[in-house]
Amino acid sequence: MTKGKTFIISGPSGVGKSTVLRELFRDREDLYFSISATTRQPREGEVDGVHYHFIDVDRFRQMIQEDAFLEYAEYVGNFYGTPKRFVDEAMEQGKDVILDIELQGAIQVTSKRPEVVRIFIAPPSWEALEKRLVGRGTDSADKIQKRLVRAKVELQNANTYDYFVINDTVEQAVREINAIMLAEHCKPSDRMDILN
Amino acid sequence: MTKGKTFIISGPSGVGKSTVLRELFRDREDLYFSISATTRQPREGEVDGVHYHFIDVDRFRQMIQEDAFLEYAEYVGNFYGTPKRFVDEAMEQGKDVILDIELQGAIQVTSKRPEVVRIFIAPPSWEALEKRLVGRGTDSADKIQKRLVRAKVELQNANTYDYFVINDTVEQAVREINAIMLAEHCKPSDRMDILN
Numbered sequence: 001m002t003k004g005k006t007f008i009i010s011g012p013s014g015v016g017k018s019t020v021l022r023e024l025f026r027d028r029e030d031l032y033f034s035i036s037a038t039t040r041q042p043r044e045g046e047v048d049g050v051h052y053h054f055i056d057v058d059r060f061r062q063m064i065q066e067d068a069f070l071e072y073a074e075y076v077g078n079f080y081g082t083p084k085r086f087v088d089e090a091m092e093q094g095k096d097v098i099l100d101i102e103l104q105g106a107i108q109v110t111s112k113r114p115e116v117v118r119i120f121i122a123p124p125s126w127e128a129l130e131k132r133l134v135g136r137g138t139d140s141a142d143k144i145q146k147r148l149v150r151a152k153v154e155l156q157n158a159n160t161y162d163y164f165v166i167n168d169t170v171e172q173a174v175r176e177i178n179a180i181m182l183a184e185h186c187k188p189s190d191r192m193d194i195l196n
Numbered sequence: 197m198t199k200g201k202t203f204i205i206s207g208p209s210g211v212g213k214s215t216v217l218r219e220l221f222r223d224r225e226d227l228y229f230s231i232s233a234t235t236r237q238p239r240e241g242e243v244d245g246v247h248y249h250f251i252d253v254d255r256f257r258q259m260i261q262e263d264a265f266l267e268y269a270e271y272v273g274n275f276y277g278t279p280k281r282f283v284d285e286a287m288e289q290g291k292d293v294i295l296d297i298e299l300q301g302a303i304q305v306t307s308k309r310p311e312v313v314r315i316f317i318a319p320p321s322w323e324a325l326e327k328r329l330v331g332r333g334t335d336s337a338d339k340i341q342k343r344l345v346r347a348k349v350e351l352q353n354a355n356t357y358d359y360f361v362i363n364d365t366v367e368q369a370v371r372e373i374n375a376i377m378l379a380e381h382c383k384p385s386d387r388m389d390i391l392n
Contacts, residue, residue, distance in 0.1 A: 122387070163382040176382050183379035186359040186372050191318070 004032070004091035005184055006113065008099045008106045009177070010158075011121030012151030014133040016167045020121060021100060023174045032090035032097045037063070040078035053083065071101060071108035082109070096181055103157050117184050119177060120161040123151075124168040200228070200287035201380055202309065204295045204302045205373070207317030208347030210329040212363045216317060217296060219370045228286035228293045233259070236274035249279065267297060267304035278305070292377055299353055313380050315373060316357040319347075320364040
């Protein structure tokens with residue numbers, strides 16, 4: 001059995017990443033979505049092991065000591081991190097793993113595992129991203145401007161990613177991510193052993 | 197319009213490359229198959245500009261002087277080469293270009309154009325390749341052994357290729373080549389300009 005690979009999928013707020021990921025995972029038993037560990041309290045309806053692995057601060061600090069995270073960060077007083085264990089188990093089972101993380105996390109993962117493939121989801125244009133953020137109706141004009149500025153910064157760093165998927169239509173974005181995953185399994189390092 | 201890219205497809209004799217290429221080109225107006233120039237005489241049924249560009253030795257030598265080939269070689273007294281012009285015209289029209297050439301040609305093309313993507317088609321196993329060569333019924337046992345030895349040498353150099361497609365089934369091989377071509381169009385260098 002071929003071992004799975006890990007793929008990071010990043011993208012600015014409002015680019016439609018959640019919709020793309022939902023479509024990507026439809027009917028795909030062979031894909032594993034990495035669930036983060038966090039020290040924050042579960043919210044109403046959140047299930048341990050489904051939305052997050054909820055752990056306490058002592059355990060989180062111990063895991064940092066044990067180098068048990070692929071990446072972690074502190075955000076408004078809580079820790080969030082990607083446990084290595086579940087990622088490695090899924091890959092051993094031949095499953096490809098998707099990490100839904102942002103640029104800083106991607107940098108941390110890459111320093112530990114340079115072989116991880118990084119995909120950046122971008123909007124077809126700035127106008128499209130702005131329209132989408134306005135259309136959601138959840139953010140104030142001020143907040144939308146802040147998100148756009150942050151998206152520009154993220155995009156300036158996106159050339160450090162291996163691939164660049166434009167979310168023009170969800171179908172095309174999913175098709176491209178699937179193509180990238182299949183192509184990455186055609187790298188000689190994966191296949192040279194087949195003819196020994 | 198996005199510019200096309202050039203893909204080299206190589207593979208040992210008997211691996212089923214022609215069948216894979218035929219399927220790949222089915223209903224694909226957006227793909228251009230590079231036609232070689234040669235100084236050898238047309239055989240019965242061969243059409244200029246379809247099977248080869250038939251040119252004389254003086255013209256071929258002049259084209260070498262003008263650096264008009266991506267690669268060329270002499271084989272049993274005749275020259276064979278890949279003219280740059282048609283490749284470049286197709287790419288300008290947004291078409292991806294397929295070069296059906298072997299390792300030595302791939303090395304020449306890569307030295308001129310490092311951005312060219314190289315795909316090696318391999319058999320699922322040595323047994324499968326041998327069985328296929330025997331099954332064709334066109335070669336003597338001695339010739340089959342020579343082809344197998346040559347295939348082993350080619351394969352030892354295949355790790356210099358970017359991708360490694362196993363021709364287990366034609367459908368899967370074509371699916372993988374299509375995925376590679378789409379994935380290569382998702383490289384950041386192709387797409388960073390979209391958001392300027």
